[in-house]
Amino acid sequence: MAVYIFMLGWVVVWGIMSQITARQVCVGNEVYEKRVNLFIAIITFSVIIFFAGLRSGVADTYAYISMFKEYPLWSDAYEFITDPDAREPGFRIFSILIKTYISQDYHTWLFIVASISGVCIMYPLYKYSCNYGMSVFLFMVSCQFTWLLNGMRQFLVAAILFACTPLILNKKPIPYFVIVLFLSTFHTSALIMIPAYFIVSSEPWSKRTMVFVIGIILAMLFTSQFTSLLDTVVENSDYASSMEEFKDVDDGTNPVRILVESVPIIIAFIYRNKIKDKLTPIIKISINMSLIASGLYIISKIARSGIMLGRLPIYFSLYNSILLPWLISNVFEKNEKRLVYYTMIICYLGFFYFQMCVAWNGLEYVSDILNLWY
Structure with a gap:
């Protein structure tokens, strides 16, 4: 835990510094918000990339390292890549290219993946968050940063799509879909973002979003049929083996996690009339993304499918780090904000302790480069 506490402390200190040095900028329609200095934004987030990239252990990292060691070099990779039983070849090709032309050391590979993922998370937070320091803090204490340590292949895809948010804002579906299809060769779950595009690009609480809510209710009513359908969909994906291995012990997403991830959308719904005239394009998208994330978390609990469904919300819950600071800034009066901020910080720190x-049971951290074993 010492490494993670250090990371959290770094984020808090530099996050505060980022807000102190932030300046007011116009984000459209005479709406002004604070935006941070890029250099300090990088410094704030760098600690997450540093420790994630230099790990040599933690959760499924061991499996990834073994996989990388088995990858052939490019000259011997044809049969390996074209194997009809090989699933999602994009990540394999990406990794083999790194191994062939950059380094055969798995440390380099892990650091490259962590750097790409980290930068793709940092950029939208830097560009769109009204309180960058708080956004990175939430990314840490909600434990979303652990995706860089466990489940890195899917998180690489989710992070890149998060960085593609401008394509949604500028209503450019074709390039967005092309990127989604390409990333689906890394992880097939990326395909969920194609139908999601049409939901999140609509107005919050519109008919489209209500259709999604109705879909959640129907999924709850017909859980067994819904789960059977999902089994069929993922039969040929990497999820299949995971579900088979853990289905007897998988009881779905932890209710505490569901509550934490649902806080932003609950606040947005309660105060929807108060904020409707203040909504910016990124916040509209973030509200819809948050709604989908909460819906998927609820379904994963009802369907007892935390291994599969419980991983899908990461494509959407990343937007909570943008949404929640904005809601606190725009919903509550000046005298209330300080109390709300303090309450939020205490509650999220409590969740961080509970989860970690x-x-x-104390998430391990191993780095032979840094000579750290926790």
Whole structure:
């Protein structure tokens, strides 16, 4: 835990510094918000990339390292890549190219993946968050940063799509879909973002979003049929083996996680009339993304499918780090904001402790480069 506490402390200190040095900029229609200095934004987030990139252990990292060691070099990779039983070849090709032309050391490979993922998370937070320091803090204490350590292939895809947010804002579906299809060769779950595009690009609480809510209710009512359909969909994906291995112990997403991830959308719904005239394009998208994330988390609990469905919300819940600081800034009066901020910080720190120390029994961290073993 010492490494993660250090990371959190770094983020808090530099996050505060980023807000102190932030300046007011116009974000459209005479709406002004604070935006941070790029250099300090990089410094704030760098600690996450640093430790994620230099790890040599943690959760499924061991499996990824073994996989990388088995990858052939490009000259011997044809049969390996064209194997009809090989699933999602994009990540394999990407990794083999790194191994062939950059380095055969898995440390370099892990650092490249962590750097790409980290930068793709940092950029939208830097560009769109009204409180960058708070956004990075939320990314840490909500434990979303652990995706860089466990499940890095899917998170690489989710992070890149998060960085493609401008394509949604500028209503450019074709290039967005092309990127989604390309990334689906890294992880097939990326395909969920094609139908999601049409939901999140609509107005919050519109008919499209209500259709999604109705879909959640129907999924709850017909859980067994819904789960069977999902089994069929992922039969040929990497999820299949995971589901088979863990289906007897998988009881769905932790209710505490569901509650934490649902806080932004609950606030947005309660105060929807108060904020409707203040909504910016990125916040509209973030509200819809948050709604989808909460819906998927709820379904994963009802369907007892935390291994599969419980991983899909990461494509959407990343937007909570943009949404929640904006809501606190625009919903509450000046005298209330400080109390809300303090309450939020205490509650999220409590969740951080619960998730890291209780639910995960203290998440290990191993780095032979840094000579760290926790």
